[in-house]
Amino acid sequence: MKPVAATRKLADIISLEEQYQLATYKKMPVVAERGEGVWIYTSDGERYLDLYGGHAVAGTGHCHPRVVKAIKDQMEKLLFYSNLVYSETRARAAEKLVSIAPESVTKAFFCNSGTEANENAMRMARMTTGRENIVTFSGGFHGRTADAISATFLGKYREIGKPNVPGHLKAEFGDIDSVQAIADDSVAAVMIEPIQSMAGVKMAEPSFYRALRELCDIRGIVLIYDEVQTGVGRTGEWFFSGSDASDGVVPDIISLAKSLGSGIPVGACLVTERIASHIKENDLGTTFGGGMIAMAAVVATLEAIEGDRMLQNVREVEGYLRERLQEVEQVVNVHGRGFLLGLEFADKAKPVHESLLERKIITGTSSDPKVLRLLPPLCLQKDEVDLLVEALQKAV
Numbered sequence: 110m111k112p113v114a115a116t117r118k119l120a121d122i123i124s125l126e127e128q129y130q131l132a133t134y135k136k137m138p139v140v141a142e143r144g145e146g147v148w149i150y151t152s153d154g155e156r157y158l159d160l161y162g163g164h165a166v167a168g169t170g171h172c173h174p175r176v177v178k179a180i181k182d183q184m185e186k187l188l189f190y191s192n193l194v195y196s197e198t199r200a201r202a203a204e205k206l207v208s209i210a211p212e213s214v215t216k217a218f219f220c221n222s223g224t225e226a227n228e229n230a231m232r233m234a235r236m237t238t239g240r241e242n243i244v245t246f247s248g249g250f251h252g253r254t255a256d257a258i259s260a261t262f263l264g265k266y267r268e269i270g271k272p273n274v275p276g277h278l279k280a281e282f283g284d285i286d287s288v289q290a291i292a293d294d295s296v297a298a299v300m301i302e303p304i305q306s307m308a309g310v311k312m313a314e315p316s317f318y319r320a321l322r323e324l325c326d327i328r329g330i331v332l333i334y335d336e337v338q339t340g341v342g343r344t345g346e347w348f349f350s351g352s353d354a355s356d357g358v359v360p361d362i363i364s365l366a367k368s369l370g371s372g373i374p375v376g377a378c379l380v381t382e383r384i385a386s387h388i389k390e391n392d393l394g395t396t397f398g399g400g401m402i403a404m405a406a407v408v409a410t411l412e413a414i415e416g417d418r419m420l421q422n423v424r425e426v427e428g429y430l431r432e433r434l435q436e437v438e439q440v441v442n443v444h445g446r447g448f449l450l451g452l453e454f455a456d457k458a459k460p461v462h463e464s465l466l467e468r469k470i471i472t473g474t475s476s477d478p479k480v481l482r483l484l485p486p487l488c489l490q491k492d493e494v495d496l497l498v499e500a501l502q503k504a505v
């Protein structure tokens with residue numbers, strides 16, 4: 110039984126937050142105090158299995174010791190200085206990111222979030238081509254700032270962002286003819302979320318990404334992959350770009366954020382030489398981008414993924430998870446790749462989400478009412494998969 114004092118304290122925290130924070134989020138009744146690996150602990154000693162990874166951010170798991178130490182060490186030395194000076198930490202972060210990216214990627218630009226990465230990606234495409242229009246896809250989500258929300262053709266988001274930035278054109282995800290029909294010489298970029306996470310973890314055939322690459326090459330259009338969710342190991346590869354699922358296709362720009370800093374806000378655009386050659390001094394900028402704490406977190410995040418062989422772990426545990434999910438009759442399909450998975454149910458997924466939460470397992474919903482999303486830390490183990498499967502069998 111929960112101690113009464115602790116229970117009261119949790120209720121107090123919830124009501125305090127509800128009183129003073131704008132009510133823009135539908136929250137779970139969980140008061141997170143501490144995290145370790147795939148677990149989140151509340152102050153009254155409960156623990157939750159976090160298969161949502163704190164919104165796909167905790168790629169290395171909560172409070173990975175290597176990341177925590179790197180941040181602490183950096184804090185003692187220098188909290189921040191902007192891009193007007195050089196920094197060994199920033200140099201190492203850029204070098205490391207470029208070294209794990211597909212070969213044609215040569216440079217990084219640092220910012221603070223996913224939406225900012227996409228804004229800068231679109232700006233670079235316009236600067237490179239001298240054109241203005243941007244093609245994105247039905248079901249894609251790219252962020253909430255003006256240009257990124259105007260590029261988002263998922264649910265109500267564009268409406269929230271009114272008046273929209275002009276020059277955003279919609280194609281149908283997975284349908285190359287729909288791109289062909291609008292990708293004329295006014296189009297600077299085609300931007301795609303290669304696995305559409307919020308839409309319900311939708312993937313296209315590998316041949317679609319290949320066809321997109323060829324079309325962009327023929328028409329002089331920049332191809333942008335929004336890898337804010339798929340990047341940094343989530344699919345069992347460092348990036349979706351260049352992977353088999355992408356038919357080896359590498360875009361001209363990759364945007365990143367979410368798990369890149371293990372929880373320290375950081376975003377990045379990775380670019381090829383073609384793009385880099387068009388970008389000059391003062392074309393892009395942001396005060397906090399490339400700050401030392403974020404850069405220390407990036408280096409440590411990438412080293413932790415490498416050191417703990419997390420890419421291999423994702424591939425192995427994904428296989429096990431898919432196998433075990435066959436025992437759950439109500440799961441009619443499993444979408445996605447690696448640790449970006451959408452469990453499709455015969456009926457609504459929300460009651461399953463709620464029932465799992467009662468069993469102390471955090472998962473995510475999506476804009477597809479039948480799809481439950483899993484975005485766990487890349488260190489999830491097989492025995493934790495067993496806990497999910499047992500809970501699912503009881504929940505459905």
Ligand SMILES: Cc1ncc(COP(=O)(O)O)c(C=O)c1O
Pocket residue numbers: 222223224225227250251252253302306335336337338366367
């Ligand atoms: C694919 C994708 N792009 C962009 C964003 C926006 O990122 P941020 O919330 O860091 O601005 C998100 C956030 O959910 C995302 O999933």
